[in-house]
Structures are given as C-alpha cells and as structure tokens.
Amino acid sequence: MPHDCSRPSTEADIYAFDARCVAKRFRHAAIFGALSALQPGETMRFCNDHDxxxxxxxxxxxxxxxxxxxxxxxxxxxxxxDFLVCA
Known part of the structure; x- marks a missing residue:
C-alpha cells in the first residue's frame, strides 16, 4: 500500500514538520503554509535546532x-x- 502524505503519521492527527530539513530562507513560508493547511483538531509537531x-x-x-x-x-x-488547530 503506498504512503498517503495527506494523512498524519500517527493516529492522533499529528503531522510531523522538521524545520531542520527546510532551507533557512524558506522555513517561515513553509511553516505558515503547513499551519494554514491544517484542519481543526489536527496538530503539527514542529522540530527545530533552536527555540x-x-x-x-x-x-x-x-x-x-x-x-x-x-x-x-x-x-x-x-x-x-506542537501546534494544535482549534475549531
């Protein structure tokens, strides 16, 4: 069965976003885009090398x-x- 990237990687509707893998000049745009794509109740688990x-x-x-x-x-x-989208 092929992987479906439109579904979260865990059963708790948590989508992983590792900012360390995104070029620095694109990070903020990518993060805002990812957050905007989430539906209420979904979570983006953000990983980074600095606060x-x-x-x-x-x-x-x-x-x-x-x-x-x-x-x-x-x-x-x-x-x-974790960034949780509220209803």
Missing part, C-alpha cells in the same frame, strides 16, 4: 487563538513544539 521565539510571536499575531502552542521538548538542539 524560534520570534517565529512564535509571528504565528500568534497571524493566527491568534486559532493555533495553540505547547512545547514537547526544549532541549538544546532539539526543540519540539
């Missing part, structure tokens, strides 16, 4: 209460944040 504080402020300003953010890991070199 993206300015990006988090931009996401909050752009999406407001539509996106909830929660750190999963804040280890140096391995930042993981």
């Amino acid at each position: 993206p504080i300015p990006l988090l402020h931009q996401i909050g300003d752009h999406f407001g209460d539509k996106i909830k953010m929660a750190y999963i890991s804040r280890e140096p070199g391995e930042i993981v944040i």
Whole structure:
C-alpha cells in the first residue's frame, strides 16, 4: 500500500514538520503554509535546532487563538513544539 502524505503519521492527527530539513530562507513560508493547511483538531509537531521565539510571536499575531502552542521538548538542539488547530 503506498504512503498517503495527506494523512498524519500517527493516529492522533499529528503531522510531523522538521524545520531542520527546510532551507533557512524558506522555513517561515513553509511553516505558515503547513499551519494554514491544517484542519481543526489536527496538530503539527514542529522540530527545530533552536527555540524560534520570534517565529512564535509571528504565528500568534497571524493566527491568534486559532493555533495553540505547547512545547514537547526544549532541549538544546532539539526543540519540539506542537501546534494544535482549534475549531
């Protein structure tokens, strides 16, 4: 059976987004595009090599209460944040 990238990689509607694999000049556009594509109840699990504080402020300003953010890991070199789309 072929892989269906339109479905999450886990049963909990969590889509992985590893920013470390995206060229720096495209990261913010790719992240905003991915967040915009999510449906209510879906989560994007974001992985990065640094804590993206300015990006988090931009996401909050752009999406407001539509996106909830929660750190999963804040280890140096391995930042993981869940972005949940609210209804």
